[in-house]
Amino acid sequence: MEHLEHLNLPDTLKRIAEGIVAVVGPHCEVVVHDFSDLEHSAVVVAGNVSGRKPGAPVPDLNFISTGLDSQTPDQLNYKIKIDSRELQSSTIWIRDGEGVPVGAVCINVDFSALTQASKLLEHLISPAKETPSLVVRNTLAKNLDELIEHAVDDFLDQNEIANIKAMTQEDKLLLMEALEKQGLFQLRGAAQCVADALTVSRASIYNYRSNLRANKHKPTPGMESTEQNK
Numbered sequence: 001m002e003h004l005e006h007l008n009l010p011d012t013l014k015r016i017a018e019g020i021v022a023v024v025g026p027h028c029e030v031v032v033h034d035f036s037d038l039e040h041s042a043v044v045v046a047g048n049v050s051g052r053k054p055g056a057p058v059p060d061l062n063f064i065s066t067g068l069d070s071q072t073p074d075q076l077n078y079k080i081k082i083d084s085r086e087l088q089s090s091t092i093w094i095r096d097g098e099g100v101p102v103g104a105v106c107i108n109v110d111f112s113a114l115t116q117a118s119k120l121l122e123h124l125i126s127p128a129k130e131t132p133s134l135v136v137r138n139t140l141a142k143n144l145d146e147l148i149e150h151a152v153d154d155f156l157d158q159n160e161i162a163n164i165k166a167m168t169q170e171d172k173l174l175l176m177e178a179l180e181k182q183g184l185f186q187l188r189g190a191a192q193c194v195a196d197a198l199t200v201s202r203a204s205i206y207n208y209r210s211n212l213r214a215n216k217h218k219p220t221p222g223m224e225s226t227e228q229n230k
Contacts, residue, residue: 004034004103009094010043013105017046020107029108032094033058035101043103049110050082059106070099085112148193151179164198172198173215176208185209 004010010032017030029049033041035058042056075091087108094103141147152164155175161167167175175198184190195202 004032004036004043004094009103010034013094014044014046017044017105021047024109027110027113029110031056031106031108033104033106035103041103049087049108068093068101070095072101080108085110087111144187144189144193145196147187148179148184148190148197151182151184152194152197167198172208173212176205176212180209180212 004013013032017032020030021028026047027049029045029047029052031042031046031050031052032044034043035041038058040055041058042052042054045052045054045056072093074093075089078089080087080089087110089106089108092105092107093101094105096102141150152175155161155178156163156167159171159174161171179185179190179194184194191205192202195205198205
């Protein structure tokens, strides 16, 4: 069986192995085996997943069964268990001039830490994946104008009103009531912001609010006669 040195491969394979590890990261290991010396077959070890060093033996005698020939396919994307870890691995045969495997490039990737991190992230974001019973519209306003804009938009959405221009006088009174309940008129400048949003004067906003208060204190039909009969 030919040595890899005779094929002028070790240096090239070493650089390729180091390049793969550099790209994939420290959880990757690439080992180059020379089958001419099974007891010390590892001639290149880039990365440190299994703890092996150059001069290590073949990992398993089944690894190079006598069935290896020019028709033996590469072994791609299989799993290896090391203690509690599970590696994702591939073996690419190094062949001589007749296509017979005389060595192998073994790529092992340890996804254990990434898998644990993935499980942790899944656990942390699981509350966000649940369907909440309450969904609140964005209210993280940057200023008073945005706060009023959000409130008006919410009112339009809830009442299925296409836009501000489509609002009736009654709609505007209901909007004033909604804004009053939210306490927005307690904020300085809110009346002017609402006026700007509705493209009306500030005096109109005061009139809407006055009408709202007047309607609220107006006795219901029959109330006056009831009071008089007491």
